[in-house]
Amino acid sequence: MEIPQEKKKLIIGSALELINCHGFHGCPMSQVAKNAGVAAGTIYTYFENKEDMIYAIHDEVMDQIYEHVALKDDPLRPFEERFFTFWDNLLRFYEQNRAVQSFIDQFASSPFNSDDFQSKSKKWFSWTSEFFKSGIEEGAIKDMNPVILKVLVNESANSLAKVKKNYANKLSKNHIDLSPIPYMIWDGIKAVN
Amino acid sequence: MEIPQEKKKLIIGSALELINCHGFHGCPMSQVAKNAGVAAGTIYTYFENKEDMIYAIHDEVMDQIYEHVALKDDPLRPFEERFFTFWDNLLRFYEQNRAVQSFIDQFASSPFNSDDFQSKSKKWFSWTSEFFKSGIEEGAIKDMNPVILKVLVNESANSLAKVKKNYANKLSKNHIDLSPIPYMIWDGIKAVN
Amino acid sequence: MEIPQEKKKLIIGSALELINCHGFHGCPMSQVAKNAGVAAGTIYTYFENKEDMIYAIHDEVMDQIYEHVALKDDPLRPFEERFFTFWDNLLRFYEQNRAVQSFIDQFASSPFNSDDFQSKSKKWFSWTSEFFKSGIEEGAIKDMNPVILKVLVNESANSLAKVKKNYANKLSKNHIDLSPIPYMIWDGIKAVN
Amino acid sequence: MEIPQEKKKLIIGSALELINCHGFHGCPMSQVAKNAGVAAGTIYTYFENKEDMIYAIHDEVMDQIYEHVALKDDPLRPFEERFFTFWDNLLRFYEQNRAVQSFIDQFASSPFNSDDFQSKSKKWFSWTSEFFKSGIEEGAIKDMNPVILKVLVNESANSLAKVKKNYANKLSKNHIDLSPIPYMIWDGIKAVN
DNA sequence: GATGAATGAGCATTCATTCAT
DNA sequence: CATGAATGAATGCTCATTCAT
Structure with missing residues (x-):
C-alpha cells in the first residue's frame, strides 16, 4: 500500500512558505512541521533529512x-x-x-x-x-x-x-x-x- | 581615536570566502574569526552582530x-x-x-x-x-x-x-x-x- | 488461545544480533522489527515494552x-x-x-x-x-x-x-x-x- | 595559555557518576553538564563529541x-x-x-x-x-x-x-x-x- | 582593543510507543 | 493478530554572543 502523499504536499507547502518569508535560515524543521499541521518526526517519514527535503x-x-x-x-x-x-x-x-x-x-x-x-x-x-x-x-x-x-x-x-x-x-x-x-x-x- | 580597519578587512574577506563556499548557512562567526586570524570576540568590536556584519x-x-x-x-x-x-x-x-x-x-x-x-x-x-x-x-x-x-x-x-x-x-x-x-x-x- | 511463538523467536534473534553488533544503543525497535521481518508494532504484541523485551x-x-x-x-x-x-x-x-x-x-x-x-x-x-x-x-x-x-x-x-x-x-x-x-x-x- | 583542566575533571566526574548509576544510556550530555555545573556547550570545548568524551x-x-x-x-x-x-x-x-x-x-x-x-x-x-x-x-x-x-x-x-x-x-x-x-x-x- | 572560554537557546534528528486500518 | 504511519519528547550538537582577563 502506498503512503498517501497528502501530508507530503502539506509539508512542502509549509516549507515553501517559510523559505519565502524567512529564507533557508528561518526554516526550522519544527516550524515546517507545525505549519503543516504534522509532528516533527513525520517529516522524516517523507524525507530522509532536511537536505533531501529541499531537493524534493x-x-x-x-x-x-x-x-x-x-x-x-x-x-x-x-x-x-x-x-x-x-x-x-x-x-x-x-x-x-x-x-x-x-x-x-x-x-x-x-x-x-x-x-x-x-x-x-x-x-x-x-x-x-x-x-x-x-x-x-x-x-x-x-x-x-x-x-x-x-x-x-x-x-x-x-x-x-x-x-x-x-x-x-x-x-x-x-x-x-x-x-x-x-x-x-x-x-x-x-x-x- | 579610530579603530584600525585592517582587521575589519580581514574579517570581511574571511566571511565572503565562507559564504562563497558554503552559503550563509556555512558561515559561523567562529569560522569567520578563525580564517581571519582573529578571536571570535574581536568581530564584535567591528560589527554589532552578524546581521550588521552582513550589511556591512x-x-x-x-x-x-x-x-x-x-x-x-x-x-x-x-x-x-x-x-x-x-x-x-x-x-x-x-x-x-x-x-x-x-x-x-x-x-x-x-x-x-x-x-x-x-x-x-x-x-x-x-x-x-x-x-x-x-x-x-x-x-x-x-x-x-x-x-x-x-x-x-x-x-x-x-x-x-x-x-x-x-x-x-x-x-x-x-x-x-x-x-x-x-x-x-x-x-x-x-x-x- | 496461545500467541504463536515463532515471531517472538525472530524478534529475539534480531535483537540479539543488533546488540551484539552495536550494543544496547544501536538497537532501535524499528531495526529489530525490520531485521526480524515484522512490523514495528508487532513487537508490542509479544513484549510490553523495550525493557520487558530485554529481560525476556x-x-x-x-x-x-x-x-x-x-x-x-x-x-x-x-x-x-x-x-x-x-x-x-x-x-x-x-x-x-x-x-x-x-x-x-x-x-x-x-x-x-x-x-x-x-x-x-x-x-x-x-x-x-x-x-x-x-x-x-x-x-x-x-x-x-x-x-x-x-x-x-x-x-x-x-x-x-x-x-x-x-x-x-x-x-x-x-x-x-x-x-x-x-x-x-x-x-x-x-x-x- | 592553557585551558584550565578543572572543568574537564568536573565533566568527567559527572559522566562517570551518571554512567555508574544509569549506564551509557542514561547519560545524556545535558545531564552531564548540569551535574558538572557547566553549560551544555561547554562540554564541547573539552571534547569533540560524546564518543570522544567516553574515550577520554x-x-x-x-x-x-x-x-x-x-x-x-x-x-x-x-x-x-x-x-x-x-x-x-x-x-x-x-x-x-x-x-x-x-x-x-x-x-x-x-x-x-x-x-x-x-x-x-x-x-x-x-x-x-x-x-x-x-x-x-x-x-x-x-x-x-x-x-x-x-x-x-x-x-x-x-x-x-x-x-x-x-x-x-x-x-x-x-x-x-x-x-x-x-x-x-x-x-x-x-x-x- | 583583543582574547577565547563559557553560555544556553535553538536546531536537526531519533526512536519508543500508539492506534486506526 | 499484524501493520506501519504518526507522534513528540528527548538527545547530541551548534553557534551567536558575552565578559572576565
Missing part, C-alpha cells in the same frame, strides 16, 4: 513550472506567438506562486545548487531546450546555441519576476511599465532576415 | 563595484562605447571576484534584502541610474524609465556572470560562446531612429 | 545455557570430570553463540542488572549452585560457599570466552595457548587432601 | 589505576608479595571508586571497545605486561605467556570486584568470605618447583 521541493517546483508553462504551449502556433505565451505563462506562474519563485531564486544561488546537483526531474529542463531548438529550426530566432537562449530567456524572466516582486511599490509609485521588456528580449533573439 | 559586507562590496566600474567610465565617450565598457568592467569584476559575485547573488535573494533594506552606501545605486539617464538624454537608448534599464541591464550582467560561473565546464565542452549576449542586450535597449 | 531475552538466553550445559552434565561421573565437561560445554556454547555471549556480557554490566533484578527463569542459576554444592559434598573441591565457587568459575569462564573473542587475532599471532586456564582454575578450587 | 574518560581512568597500583609496586620485593599487593591495591581502588569500576566494566563489553580501539594512554597496559614478565623471569610463576597471565589475573580481580559490589548484601548476609580468592589465583599461577 526543487523537483516538485520544477514539475509545477512544467505544468503551467510547457503543457500550455502549442507547438503548432508560430514561434513568436509561442515565445510571448511562454513568457506570459512563466511570469503569471511566478506572480501567482511567490513562494515558489522565491524558493527557486534562493535555491539557485545557494550551495544546494552545486556542480554535482542534478535534478531528478528533468522535464522542465529538457523541454525548454527543445522549445528554443524548435524556434531556431523554424528560422524564427537567431541560430545560437539553444542552451544560451534558454538560460538567457529564463534568467531574464526570473529577473523580471524578481524585480516585479521586490520593487512592486517603487514601480507603481513611479508609474513604471515593465511590459516592454519581453519585446526587448524578443528583439534581441529574433532572427535577422 | 554588502556596502563594502557595492563600493568595490563602484570603484571597478563607475570610476572607469568616461562620460565623454559615446554612450554605446560606454555601455560596452560598463558591461565588460562589470563582468570582469565578477569573474575576478567570485566570492563577491556569490555574495551579491545570495544577498539579493535572501531575506536580508527585505523591502525595508536601504544600503548605507548608495554610490553604486545612484551612479547606475545616472548612467542610464545620460544615455537616454543623449538619445542613444530608448526613452524608458532609467530604473527599468538599470535593473534590466544589471540583472542581465549578473545572470551572465552567474551562468559563466555555474556552467563553466558545460560551456567550454560545448564550445558555447557567450560574447553575443551584450550585443543582444544593446539591441534591445538602443534607440530606434 | 535474558531469560531465553539463560534457558539456552541451561540446555547446553546443565542438561549435558552426568551427575554419576566423578566431579573432576564433570567440572571439565561443564567448562568445555560452557565455552563451546559461548563460542558458537557470540551474540548470546555479548548480550550476557553487556546485560551484566548494565543498569538492567540492578539489585532488584531477579530473572524469572532460575533454572540455570539454581543448577550451578547445586552443581558446586555436590562437588563439595563429594569432597572433590574445597569446602567454600558454593555461591563463591559458582561466581568464581562462571566469571572465569565468561572472561575466558570474552578474551578468546576479543583477542582472537593477537592470540593466534602470538601462538598463545589458553587451554591451561581451566586446569589452573581447577587447581585453585580442588580439595587439598 | 577511559584514558583518564586507566591513568588513575596506574597511579594507584603500578606506582605502589616495589620491584625489589619478592614477586609473591608484589602479587598480593597488586591484588589488594587493585581491589581497594575499585572499591573506593565504584563509578570507575562500573565504567570500565561497561566500556569493556560495549561496542566502544572495538577491535580498532587503542587507548592513547598505554601506561597501565604496558606496566601489567612487564609486571608478570618479571614474575616469570624471577621463576616465581609459571612460564606462561605474560599476556595470558595479565588477562587472567586482571579479569579475576575485575570479576571479584564486580561480585563484591553486586552481591554485597547477599555476601554479608551469608557470611561469605571472599578473601581466599587471591590465594586460589596465586595457587593457579605460581611456579611448580
